[in-house]
Amino acid sequence: MEKIPIEKLATVLKLLGDKTRLTMILLLKESECCVCEFVEVFQMSQPAISQHVRKLKDASLITETRKGQWIFYSLNKQSEFYEAIISVLEHLPTQAEKLIQLELQGKKVNCE
Amino acid sequence: MEKIPIEKLATVLKLLGDKTRLTMILLLKESECCVCEFVEVFQMSQPAISQHVRKLKDASLITETRKGQWIFYSLNKQSEFYEAIISVLEHLPTQAEKLIQLELQGKKVNCE
DNA sequence: TTGAAATATAAGCATATAATTATATAATAT
């Protein structure tokens, strides 16, 4: 397994050491999401969500793809931390119900 | 595998998201240590070390055993987070050299 | 081409964090 320098991993763990960001990463493992979906799921302001997303993006833990007016975020499988992140996520219960809730509320973004 | 509520794991990851504490945990995986050894290894003040240790102890990630004038700390294998912690540590390179250095400097505590 | 929706960013503020300094407690050795 690829080893990671302690300092780098500590930085990543600090990013994951926030309930909102950890949940974001867990959701992104199951499905790509855009900011407005996170706003619904977390019931937080758009700037607060954008700022959390930016931290994850700055660390290259997630990547973005614009689709029309939305920007979708995904887990970055190319990240040197990807495997470590997955091994953390494995200890968490699925958050699929949050995505189902979104769907039921008609808040899931469909950009086709 | 035992699942952990997101909020709890986020709290633990925040504790591990500090270079000093992450290294402490990694060292404790290899060998129990006392505060004065950590002071040598990290070249930090005794109160700074004690405060990091306290955070880990407050979260029950480590346990203490007094041996004479020293208090030795160990990874708490009974913690509900133990497995998750180990799976994080597996991504880190061994810190055995730090312990060997201690030994060579005659700073390793022998309490027999 | 004007307005609305999605997102980003900057400034400000309140709280959290990590260090230092000073002091207290507990065990050991003389």
Place this chain on the structure above:
DNA sequence: ATATTATATAATTATATGCTTATATTTCAA
């Protein structure tokens, strides 16, 4: 008994963090 060593704790301070409010940018739709 007293001094020394190991450790803990409290107060203080500087910096980091996460939120809010306000505003800018981009895309799409009318």
